[in-house]
Amino acid sequence: MKTITVNGNLIEWQENMTIDIILRIMKYTFKMLVIKVNGELIKKEEYGTKNVTVNSEVKIIHLISGG
Amino acid sequence: MKNDYIRNTLESQFFTKHNPKILPIIRKATVGIAGAGGLGSNVAVSLARAGIGKLIIADFDKIEPSNLNRQQYFIEQIGMPKVQALKENLMKINPFSKYEIYHSLIMEDNIPDLFGEADIMIEAFDKAGMKKMLIETWIQYFPDKPIIAASGLAGYGKNEIIHTHKFDNIYICGDEESDLTNGISPMAPRVGIVANMQANLVLELLLRDV
Numbered sequence: 001m002k003t004i005t006v007n008g009n010l011i012e013w014q015e016n017m018t019i020d021i022i023l024r025i026m027k028y029t030f031k032m033l034v035i036k037v038n039g040e041l042i043k044k045e046e047y048g049t050k051n052v053t054v055n056s057e058v059k060i061i062h063l064i065s066g067g
Numbered sequence: 068m069k070n071d072y073i074r075n076t077l078e079s080q081f082f083t084k085h086n087p088k089i090l091p092i093i094r095k096a097t098v099g100i101a102g103a104g105g106l107g108s109n110v111a112v113s114l115a116r117a118g119i120g121k122l123i124i125a126d127f128d129k130i131e132p133s134n135l136n137r138q139q140y141f142i143e144q145i146g147m148p149k150v151q152a153l154k155e156n157l158m159k160i161n162p163f164s165k166y167e168i169y170h171s172l173i174m175e176d177n178i179p180d181l182f183g184e185a186d187i188m189i190e191a192f193d194k195a196g197m198k199k200m201l202i203e204t205w206i207q208y209f210p211d212k213p214i215i216a217a218s219g220l221a222g223y224g225k226n227e228i229i230h231t232h233k234f235d236n237i238y239i240c241g242d243e244e245s246d247l248t249n250g251i252s253p254m255a256p257r258v259g260i261v262a263n264m265q266a267n268l269v270l271e272l273l274l275r276d277v
Contacts, residue, residue, distance in 0.1 A: 030246075032195035034202050039235060041203060059234045061202070064246050066221040066253045067106040067193040 006058045013054045019047040022058060032063040078163045082118060089274050090118070096273050097121040099185030101173050101201050103149040104128065105253050106217050107191030108139035109262030111153055115161045117270060122157070125169040125181050126150050137255040173197070178204045187269050190216035191262070193253075202237060213238060215268050220261040221245045223254050231264060240264040 002013040006026055014021070019035060019042060035042045036059045037052055052058060082090055096119050100107045103126035111122055126149045130140050134149075144152040150168035157166050169181055178201065182188055188209070190201050198216055205214045219241035220229075228242040240261050245251070 030195075032199045034199055034234075034237070036234065041206060043203075061216075061232075061234055061237065061239055062218060062243050063195040063198040063202075063216070064219045064221075064241070064243070065193060065195045066219070066245070066247050067102060067104055067191055067217060067258065 002054045004052060004054065004056045004058055007060055013052075013056075017052045018050060019052065019058075022052065023047070023060070026060070028060060028062070030062040030064060034061040034063065035059065081161065081163060085118060089277055092273055092277065093118050093270070094120040096187075096269075097123065097185050098269055099182035099188045100124045100191055101178075101182070101189065102126055102191035102193070102197075103138075103153050104134065104191065104193055105137040105255075105258040106220075106262045106265065107189070108149070108153055109137075109259050110189050110191055110266050111157060111166075112139050112160065113263050113266035114269060115157045115164055115166075117266065118161065119164060119269070121165040121167065123167045123169075123182055123185055124150050124153060125171055125173050126153075127170065127172040137253055137258045173201065175200060175204045179208050183209075186212065187272060188212065188214040189265055189269070190214060191265075206237065210236065212236070213272050215240065215265045217241050217261045217265060219243045219245045220257050221247050221253050222251045223257055225257075226260075229257075229260060229264070231268060238268055240268065 003010050004013050037056050098119050100111055103124055128149050130145050130147055130149055140152050148170040150170050154166045154168050188205050190198050192198050202216055213236050215238045217240050222245050232239045
């Protein structure tokens with residue numbers, strides 16, 4: 001099985017996998033996120049277009065109001 | 068002369084509980100704090116007591132009565148810019164450190180100027196969008212300097228799910244799930260816990276090679 005890791009969890013990789021697809025698979029619903037793929041910051045405009053390649057390490061940080 | 072003597076004596080007494088191995092590192096450190104509300108005011112008080120040499124604090128707000136349920140201010144300071152009141156309070160706790168304050172809105176453009184000197188950055192905003200903006204800006208300008216943010220601290224209780232989560236040089240303190248919805252607002256104990264986790268992590272990172 002071809003995979004990527006998302007916050008340490010191994011998930012199955014698929015062709016043309018974008019950040020939006022990963023967020024759906026992970027059921028991440030918070031709106032404010034900081035996302036890095038292989039250490040590189042991904043801007044919100046790229047969530048639907050940037051292809052995440054096989055074996056990538058994806059880190060998704062949820063930012064929740066309050067302070 | 069006499070005042071200098073009293074000041075120096077008091078200063079050395081202030082630090083007598085510190086391990087002499089770590090004190091010079093703490094006194095040399097500069098920490099940036101973006102926001103002086105529930106998180107920022109508590110982080111600042113904690114780091115001032117810990118003896119961090121210099122704090123750079125920026126915030127745009129003035130103190131409102133509703134802030135006093137969790138922020139380190141007093142009734143008579145209502146209406147003052149938070150940063151000004153905070154400096155006043157920090158000077159009463161530890162006048163031996165430096166406090167550089169900016170009563171200004173923090174934006175992408177001014178972050179490098181305001182906080183570039185900091186060894187470690189603390190995200191202490193209220194709004195998620197501002198948290199995101201600061202973290203993204205910081206890691207682009209200063210990828211090698213840690214940023215410690217807070218996410219998920221509204222409400223009360225649930226001690227067992229508060230944690231620190233490391234993503235490269237970004238650290239998140241909080242439960243990463245408690246949102247502000249349904250009238251659940253931040254309260255002193257939980258905000259204080261998370262703010263002190265941020266402050267505690269500052270010390271850990273500064274002293275990791277000791």
